[in-house]
Amino acid sequence: MRSLRRRLLPFLLTAASVGAVTVLIPPALxxxxxxxxxxxxVLSGLVLLGGAVCGLAAGLLLVRRAVHTLSVEVRTHTRVVTETVAAERLEIAEATEALSEVRATVGRLEGQALPRQRCQIRQDLLAQDRDNFEQHVAWTELREHLDVPAFMPSLRGWAASPDLMRLVVRHIDRLQPGLVVECGSGASSIWMGYALRRQGRGRVVAIEHEVHYAEQTRAMVAEHGLDNVVEVRLAPLVEIDPSSLTGSDGEEFTTADRWYDTSALSDLDGIGLLLVDGPPESTGRQARYxxxxxxWPNLADDAVIVLDDTNRKDERALGERWLEEYPELRRAEEPAEKGAHVFSRKGA
Known part of the structure; x- marks a missing residue:
């Protein structure tokens, strides 16, 4: 509208000037x-009347154009407002639908999933409580049975659990082996050393591939005065030929390609108990196979092999391989926190 006024202003000024001059001509004459x-x-009055009529016509034209422009702007604004309101209504409808879905999901969770989760958590806590109690009982029985000092290396976690150690000590008492070999070293080496000292014979050879852990275990051995019973032997992991196998689920895989350096183990003969608790799982598939x-050639006839961590799929699978490749073996599954399988010769 402002642009229209700007365009008409020169014309109106010119028309007014011409009109004024025209009005003055008759009096001048x-x-x-x-x-x-x-x-x-009379002529001046007619000229004034004509000017008034022309001004009115021009004003009506301006008003008409202004009304037209305003109408266009109103329609445009109305369309924009309508589209905006429609978009907002659509967003509100989508948000309402999403909120309804969330409410339905929450309702399902409250009605189904949450009760199951609460039940599962309750069962897990009860199982953990039972397991903690069993480990405490096993720890207490070990201490009383072996009559060990007050400050003993802790069991559980990375170390063997008390229930596994109790199982091993029970077999040591029964077999009274002259040689116990442990794949791995640590707190369990100390506890087995006390078991052998109690029976008055035998020794433990703990095989360790890490220098740092070997030194730690040797320090514990010296601290407990078991140097004449427990030997920690360093045997780094070296390359071996891996095997290509197919799992029970049809998956093809390659076994671990490293194991302890056997040149450090050649003199171990007459093994009465073999505790397999290493190498670590990170070494590769079926690392302890x-x-x-x-x-095998160095085991006593009545030897027992204890395999730890049989709650893991890998350990169970390698135990199956042992049974297939050594049919004279039998296996007993023992209840333990991490799972334990005990292998021995049939009839032994």
């Missing part, structure tokens, strides 16, 4: 005696 005054006044093929 009358003053010169060229036109009678009555006619001059090699223990039985390596030590």
């Amino acid at each position: 009358a003053a010169l005696g060229l036109l009678p005054w009555p006619q001059a006044l 090699q223990a039985l093929p390596t030590f």
Whole structure:
């Protein structure tokens, strides 16, 4: 509208100037005696009337154009507002639908999943409580049975659990082995050392591939005065030929390609108990399989092999391989926190 006024302003000024000049012409002619005054006044009145009519017409034109422009702006604004309101309504509808889905999901969780989760958590806590109690009982029985000092290396976690140690000590008492070999070293080496000292014979050879852990275990051995019973032997992991196997689920995989350096183990003969608790799982698939093929010729006839961590799929699978490759073996599954399988010769 402002642009229209700017365009018409020069025209209106020109028209007003021309009109003013035209109105003054009849009086000028009358003053010169060229036109009678009555006619001059009539002509000036007609000119003024014509100017007024033209001004009114111009004003009506401006009003008409202004109304048209306003109408266009109103329609445009109405369309924008309508589209905005429609979009907001659509968003509100989508948000309402999403909220309804969330409410339905929450309702399902409250009605189904949460009760199951609460039940599962309650069962897990009860199982953990029972397991903690069993480990405390096993720890207490071990201390009383072996009559050990007050400050003993802790069991559980990375170390063997008390219930596994109790199982091992029970077999040591029964077999009274002259040689116990442990794949791995740590707190369990100390506890087995006390078990052998109690029976008055035998020794433990703990095989360790890490220098740092070997030194730690040797320090514990010296602290407990078991140097004449427990030997920690360093045997780094070296490359071996891996095997390509197919799992029970049809998956093809390659076994671990490293195991203890056997050159450090050649003199171990007459093994009465073999505790397989290493190498670590990170070494590769079925990392502990090699223990039985390596030590089989050196086992006593009544020897017992204890395999730890049989709650793990890998340990159970390698135990199956042992049974297939050594049909004279039998296996007993023992209740233990991390799972334990005990292998021995049939009839032994």
